[in-house]
Amino acid sequence: MNRRLFLKNTTLVSIGGLLLPSILTTNCRKEQLLEDVDYDGKVIIIGAGVAGLYAAYLLKSKGVDVLVLEASGSHGGRMGKIPGFADFPIDSGAQWLHGRNNILGDLIQQTNTTVTLDDSDLFYWFNNQLVTSLPQDTAIFEGEDLPDISFKDYAIQKGLGAEYQYIVENLAGDQGASAATLSVYWNNKEEENWVSGDDDFKFKETFFDFIDTQIASKVTDIIQYNTPVTAINYAQDTILVSDLNGGTHQADKVIITVPITQLKANKIQFSPALPAEKTDAFSKIGMGAGMKVFLKFSTKFYDENIIGGSVCAAYADESVGKTGNDNILLAFIMGVQAENLTALGSDSAITTALLQELDAMYSGQATANFIASQVENWTTKPYIEGAYGYSTVGMGDVRKTAASQVDNKLFFAGEAMNVNGHHQTVHGAVETGYREVINLLKTVQK
């Protein structure tokens, strides 16, 4: 081979090699996912919880005409803030970011928001005394070959006696459920998809402030408050959304983000009726009672976490991760315990019941040091009526059905509609918000 031939061959091979990537770039990768959104239809989002807010934020950022109809007078859904109760900010609703390997973790990084790892110590109220460890391992609800029975029944089956009843109730309460209704199998199966990380983080301010500042503030101008939606008629191309005030709103697509309790209770009438398999799926997703009670004391006589109370299975020192001097203990009450306390009928009765339990644990110091309480009962809040979605016994793989779109017109988001194991979480709700925006835009992609 002479020099000329060598140069010729080198040039040909090199040009060919270098051109291939650009040829593929222009031909194979043209369809960047919804990069150029060109949709001139109208989208209505029902509910200004986190899923609705994020969907609105995303659609608005893509130039889509969007309106959010919120039943209550404020946004945030199951997130909120209690001003003035303590000398540090308090979340009335969701307050922990569960793991940082998620979209909100990215937003925290990008906005340089301060969060603190919550690794506070655990104490158990066990056999009428506070202990730092339990005689038997309670980590029996994860693993292979788990049965589709309740946490309560499985605990008994595994030999956890009556003395573990409220320890197990706490484990179920973490999932927003009672031990008698939470499925060991389905809860574990859905948790297997969890990829967000196991650490829990608290915000220096509040989680609500973070969402409010970073997401809600960008869409408040397109939220119509105090507009409870009562009916959706999607029989024609144009969807008619009716509200309790007598108003009717027209849209081409609707994203429904209301809590699963509202769908289960048929608070919104659909015309035509939703497919039976979908309403059946709604009915199988659990959402139990939930309540947060903040107790203010003159001294900090309590431990950081107290697990296993019969009135409240989980108390937590609210000041962890916060800057302030007030002594605030959070009673985090879920499932049957929240139902029991709600049945007492008044905030003062709820507070008294909690103080009595704490007095038993700490030799009367609770009542002696008590200053004030604030009860946030999510079960009795209109348009919410519960804590968060959990996996019921016999539920099956119904979340996908519940979350599926109807007629390319109705789309369903919200934490209970998260099919990736991130239900019950704020970041899980956000995921469903952008998932349904993607699904919606795919139906109109040119």
Add this chain to the structure above:
Amino acid sequence: MKRFFLAITCSLCFGVVAQKVRVGASYTYLYAGQWDKAIQTYNFSRPFLTKPQPLLIHSAGVSGTYFFGDDNEKMLKHGIRLSYNYARSTAENTNFTNILQLHLLTPGYVMHWKIGEKALYAEASVSVLTSGLFRQVNSEPVSDDDTPVRAFGIGGLIEAEFGYRKLFPAKNSIDPFVSVGYAPYLFSRNSEAVLNQTSGLTGRNWTGLLQLKVGVQFTFGVL
């Protein structure tokens, strides 16, 4: 027993010297549809990031090949190859630099044909494609409870390569080449967790991985 191992080692070393050894460096264009979807979902869902995450397209790699036999007149030779490729995707946003790193390790079997009397050659290879996918945020590996978030995958790679030899000097050669490869490729469920912090959103856990490669190799000994 010691003598036996010594004899084996000596004969292997002798064999390697007698065989043709080739080392190379290359640029590879990668195309994996499911990874694209995952990264595009990431970009679409995060309007707060001003700089989107680039797709995992460009990679650089090195390879080493051993050809068996020392008969230079043979038109067909065969050997074994080990390739390593590295791809990186960096998005630098305010306070937030997100880096995806993909490592590909590919051991395989190679058949080499001389094409006519000219210095051109063709090669076909079948390999096992293994990969590791990692994510860093602000130069720190993303971890879950002190365990780095990472994902692995495996596939079978079929590759065709064309190139030519230029003797350099007389008993060695420089071989510019292009190649195309395809691998049906299975990746672990948490690949999406690395790419876009979720799971199951972009569908299946396998993808077709297309590789287009251009590079140059140096062969010790004439093939």
